Amino acid sequence: MVSEFDSGGPFALAAEALRKSMGAYAPLKESTWRALLSHCHGMRLAKHEFFCVAGSVPRSFGFVHSGLLRCYVSDGEGNEYNKIFFDEGKFPGAMAALLTSQPSKVAIQALEDTQMLSIDFEGFRGLLRQREDLMWFHIMYLEQNWLLKKEPRELALVQEDATARYRRFLREYPELNERLPLFHVASHLGITPTQLSRIRKAERA
Numbered sequence: 001m002v003s004e005f006d007s008g009g010p011f012a013l014a015a016e017a018l019r020k021s022m023g024a025y026a027p028l029k030e031s032t033w034r035a036l037l038s039h040c041h042g043m044r045l046a047k048h049e050f051f052c053v054a055g056s057v058p059r060s061f062g063f064v065h066s067g068l069l070r071c072y073v074s075d076g077e078g079n080e081y082n083k084i085f086f087d088e089g090k091f092p093g094a095m096a097a098l099l100t101s102q103p104s105k106v107a108i109q110a111l112e113d114t115q116m117l118s119i120d121f122e123g124f125r126g127l128l129r130q131r132e133d134l135m136w137f138h139i140m141y142l143e144q145n146w147l148l149k150k151e152p153r154e155l156a157l158v159q160e161d162a163t164a165r166y167r168r169f170l171r172e173y174p175e176l177n178e179r180l181p182l183f184h185v186a187s188h189l190g191i192t193p194t195q196l197s198r199i200r201k202a203e204r205a
Contacts, residue, residue, distance in 0.1 A: 011042030014065035039123030061093025067114025
C-alpha cells in the first residue's frame with residue numbers, strides 16, 4: 001500500500017521539499033528522516049481556513065509546501081495585527097503555546113489554498129532528545145530565524161518610520177508584495193491601508 005509520502009503518494013513532493021529545506025540547515029541521516037516522517041501527515045487548507053485557532057491548545061507545527069498563511073493576534077476591539085507570514089518552505093506554528101501546552105494567543109490562517117505537512121510537536125521533541133543530527137537542524141534553524149531575524153524586525157517597529165518598515169518588508173518578503181492584499185501588509189507594518197497606499201505611490205514616483 002502506497003503511503004501519503006511514498007513515490008506516487010499525494011504528499012510525496014511535500015515530503016521531498018521538507019527534507020530539502022531541513023537539509024539547508026543541517027543534513028539528516030536516513031534513519032532520522034524516516035523517524036521524523038512517522039510524526040508527519042499531509043493536510044490541505046482552503047483559503048481562510050485555520051491551522052491554529054486562538055484560544056486552542058495546539059499539538060503540531062507545520063511545513064508549507066504550497067500556499068500562504070498568516071500568524072496574527074487580535075485585540076479586544078477586533079483589530080488584527082499580522083505578526084508574520086509563512087509561504088513555501090516556512091514552518092508555521094504557535095511555538096509559545098506548543099512549548100507551554102497553553103492556549104494559543106495567536107491564530108494561523110491560510111490566505112491561499114495551501115498544501116502542507118503537519119508535524120506532531122511531542123513526537124518531534126522526543127526525536128530531538130535522541131537524534132543529534134535533528135538537534136543540529138533545530139539549533140541552526142532557531143539561530144537563523146529567531147535570533148538573527150526576529151530582533152532586527154522588532155527593533156524596526158519602534159525605531160523606523162513607516163516608509164523604512166515598508167522597505168524592510170520588501171527586502172524580507174520580496175515575493176509576497178504582490179500576493180498579499182494591501183490591508184494585510186498594512187496590518188503587518190502597523191499602519192493603515194491608506195497610509196500604505198500613499199507610501200507605495202511615493203516609492204513608485
